[in-house]
Amino acid sequence: MHSRSVGTLSPLYQLRVLVAMTRKRLLQEWAYKADFLTWFVAPFLFVLPFIFQARFYSGPADTGRLFFARWAGTAEYVGFIAIGAAMYLWVTNILWEIGFSFRDEQVEGTLEELWLTPVPRGLLVLGNSIAHTVINSVTTFIILLLVRVFFGVSFKVNWTLFALVVVLSWSALYGLGFVYSGLVMLLKESQSLVSMGNELHMLLAGVTFPLSVLPVWIRGFSRLTPLAWVLTTLRAVILEGASWGDLGTEIAVLSTMAAVIPLVGYAGFLVFERLTRKRGTVGTY
Amino acid sequence: MEYAITTEGLTKVYRVRQTTDRKTETREIKAVLDLNLRICRGELFGLLGVNGAGKTTTIRMLATLLEPTSGTAVVNGFDVLKQPVDVRRSIGCLLPGERSHYWKLTARENLRFFGTLYGIPPRALENRIEQVLDIVGLSQRADERVENYSTGMRQRLALARAILHDPPVLILDEPTAGLDVHSARMLRRMVQELAATGKTVLLTTHNLQEAEEVCTRVAIIHGGRILAQDAPEALRALSTGLDVLEVTCERYALAVTGPGLKEEGKAKEPMTGRPAIDRRMTENEIPEEAAIESDRLQIEELVRRAVEARCSKCSVTVARQDDGYKVVVKGRKVADEFPSIAVTLTNGGWRVTGFNVSRPRLEDVFVELTGPTSE
Numbered sequence: 001m002h003s004r005s006v007g008t009l010s011p012l013y014q015l016r017v018l019v020a021m022t023r024k025r026l027l028q029e030w031a032y033k034a035d036f037l038t039w040f041v042a043p044f045l046f047v048l049p050f051i052f053q054a055r056f057y058s059g060p061a062d063t064g065r066l067f068f069a070r071w072a073g074t075a076e077y078v079g080f081i082a083i084g085a086a087m088y089l090w091v092t093n094i095l096w097e098i099g100f101s102f103r104d105e106q107v108e109g110t111l112e113e114l115w116l117t118p119v120p121r122g123l124l125v126l127g128n129s130i131a132h133t134v135i136n137s138v139t140t141f142i143i144l145l146l147v148r149v150f151f152g153v154s155f156k157v158n159w160t161l162f163a164l165v166v167v168l169s170w171s172a173l174y175g176l177g178f179v180y181s182g183l184v185m186l187l188k189e190s191q192s193l194v195s196m197g198n199e200l201h202m203l204l205a206g207v208t209f210p211l212s213v214l215p216v217w218i219r220g221f222s223r224l225t226p227l228a229w230v231l232t233t234l235r236a237v238i239l240e241g242a243s244w245g246d247l248g249t250e251i252a253v254l255s256t257m258a259a260v261i262p263l264v265g266y267a268g269f270l271v272f273e274r275l276t277r278k279r280g281t282v283g284t285y
Numbered sequence: 286m287e288y289a290i291t292t293e294g295l296t297k298v299y300r301v302r303q304t305t306d307r308k309t310e311t312r313e314i315k316a317v318l319d320l321n322l323r324i325c326r327g328e329l330f331g332l333l334g335v336n337g338a339g340k341t342t343t344i345r346m347l348a349t350l351l352e353p354t355s356g357t358a359v360v361n362g363f364d365v366l367k368q369p370v371d372v373r374r375s376i377g378c379l380l381p382g383e384r385s386h387y388w389k390l391t392a393r394e395n396l397r398f399f400g401t402l403y404g405i406p407p408r409a410l411e412n413r414i415e416q417v418l419d420i421v422g423l424s425q426r427a428d429e430r431v432e433n434y435s436t437g438m439r440q441r442l443a444l445a446r447a448i449l450h451d452p453p454v455l456i457l458d459e460p461t462a463g464l465d466v467h468s469a470r471m472l473r474r475m476v477q478e479l480a481a482t483g484k485t486v487l488l489t490t491h492n493l494q495e496a497e498e499v500c501t502r503v504a505i506i507h508g509g510r511i512l513a514q515d516a517p518e519a520l521r522a523l524s525t526g527l528d529v530l531e532v533t534c535e536r537y538a539l540a541v542t543g544p545g546l547k548e549e550g551k552a553k554e555p556m557t558g559r560p561a562i563d564r565r566m567t568e569n570e571i572p573e574e575a576a577i578e579s580d581r582l583q584i585e586e587l588v589r590r591a592v593e594a595r596c597s598k599c600s601v602t603v604a605r606q607d608d609g610y611k612v613v614v615k616g617r618k619v620a621d622e623f624p625s626i627a628v629t630l631t632n633g634g635w636r637v638t639g640f641n642v643s644r645p646r647l648e649d650v651f652v653e654l655t656g657p658t659s660e
């Protein structure tokens with residue numbers, strides 16, 4: 001049996017592990033059918049209030065549009081808000097799903113069993129979050145389409161640029177997710193960490209408003225937040241049809257984040273993981 | 286590489302923060318202290334101890350789930366700190382608690398998932414799953430969700446997962462805890478069968494009977510230290526406790542009653558010179574006190590003569606029982622003297638009608654070593 005086993009570093013083995021973990025997650029998700037439905041309906045419900053609120057603020061006969069355009073650089077306020085809210089969901093879900101998935105395993109009692117396997121720890125983190133990342137990305141995309149259909153927002157997207165921005169964003173977000181999952185494993189608590197993180201993002205990333213309305217010192221922090229960069233860039237790509245040339249700085253910053261954050265994040269994860277093993281609390285909740 | 290598991294000064298000290306009266310202080314819990322284990326290949330080794338003795342802590346360190354404070358451990362030739370991945374591949378673990386499966390998945394899906402993570406190629410995996418399901422007797426229910434399983438079935442599934450990748454070493458933490466008698470016996474038998482196929486098994490238990498019955502060698506752990514380790518029989522011999530040997534006997538003459546056998550009694554006249562009581566005269570009445578006393582003295586002397594060579598300090602009491610006598614001999618290892626007692630009594634004209642031996646149990650040794658529970 002041993003001679004037939006595949007080495008833990010062979011790409012084929014790693015691929016099989018990722019597929020198995022994704023499959024397991026989907027089977028679990030499917031078992032709780034209500035949850036499954038939630039995944040597809042809730043996001044749209046989340047976005048709608050923001051859109052109607054924006055309509056209300058837009059003043060009589062849409063006069064607010066002009067003022068909005070002065071701040072945001074685009075008069076397309078429905079699209080602006082919808083993209084913000086959808087992307088906010090996308091980002092926070094990816095981010096917290098990684099941490100949450102280990103929390104689930106911890107509470108269920110299966111985390112130690114995972115930890116007993118020879119799978120590299122980073123692959124376990126990745127594998128446990130792929131299913132949700134995919135579901136989440138699909139629903140986000142659907143929301144954008146629905147917004148386009150129901151609110152007549154026109155998209156002028158450069159798809160290659162769009163794909164690049166999405167991939168860079170993923171990479172940066174997974175980096176943050178790694179730290180978060182390590183932290184949750186150590187501290188056995190995620191709810192307050194989640195709320196804290198969400199509120200901060202809501203503010204710093206300018207989910208429902210352009211960053212230009214923020215006081216200058218807060219805007220400084222925004223520049224350090226990956227989500228803020230992700231949002232500005234995606235808005236520019238989707239709403240304004242921005243081209244490669246327009247987004248030189250943004251792409252450079254996102255690329256740097258996409259390269260650095262995963263490394264730092266993984267290192268952080270390993271530190272927390274080791275601390276957890278020292279305390280002997282991998283399986284406790 | 287003759288050892289499957291060795292530990293050298295393995296120690297775990299937990300640091301827990303305690304808040305008392307607005308003061309937060311760090312308390313140290315010495316869970317495992319300077320543990321030196323040598324477990325040979327193919328052994329079924331038991332780690333026996335009460336709750337809190339340090340069994341799970343030891344298991345977790347060997348399974349790479351817990352980092353030792355100091356010391357080293359080598360499993361299947363791999364260092365738990367330096368080669369954790371090789372260790373993980375070498376061991377199959379059964380950890381306590383029945384929540385270690387995905388309850389919304391079937392047994393087969395659970396096994397398929399873990400099998401893939403252990404690197405078993407897909408085709409080999411399906412065959413192997415059938416095999417292990419068969420070994421633990423779950424083939425019929427393999428496609429049911431684990432949430433419908435009984436505790437015993439979940440434990441068997443856990444065992445199936447532990448052996449799935451065919452590891453040479455099995456580490457089982459209290460595998461039968463919480464199981465009913467039948468499930469526990471079934472699991473014990475499976476573990477013994479696995480050991481018989483050449484696997485090394487390390488199991489922990491607080492059940493003395495289990496340790497005695499199943500294990501080829503047992504280490505008694507208490508307060509994080511090993512107090513003794515040896516084969517169960519050898520451990521029993523450590524006891525300062527005494528054997529108790531009970532022998533019942535009666536006079537040969539009494540075995541057959543009725544007229545025409547008058548000569549029988551005479552022929553078996555004892556060699557001690559003390560005249561026997563004439564039963565024919567006392568058949569329907571209570572024998573005289575004096576006669577009984579004389580019999581008792583005679584039997585006691587015979588027994589003492591039989592054991593004096595090796596057990597000078599044993600106690601012998603003889604009491605009247607039914608139509609004969611009951612002898613109780615207490616002393617260290619006196620149980621071994623039964624044959625010589627039987628011969629001496631027979632030669633002395635006493636027919637041995639029954640006997641009973643009780644030796645100190647592992648429990649007695651355990652209590653002697655660990656003392657009264659200190660909690």
Ligand SMILES: Nc1ncnc2c1ncn2[C@@H]1O[C@H](COP(=O)(O)OP(=O)(O)O)[C@@H](O)[C@H]1O
Pocket residue numbers: 279280281299300301314315316334335336337338339340341342343
């Ligand atoms: N993660 C932990 N943190 C702090 N103390 C622990 C931890 N795990 C176990 N202990 C303590 O260590 C001692 C040994 O526990 P354990 O190894 O679980 O014993 P056993 O398995 O023999 O019942 C106990 O006093 C227990 O309270």
Ligand SMILES: [Mg+2]
Pocket residue numbers: 337340341342381459
């Ligand atoms: Mg225990």
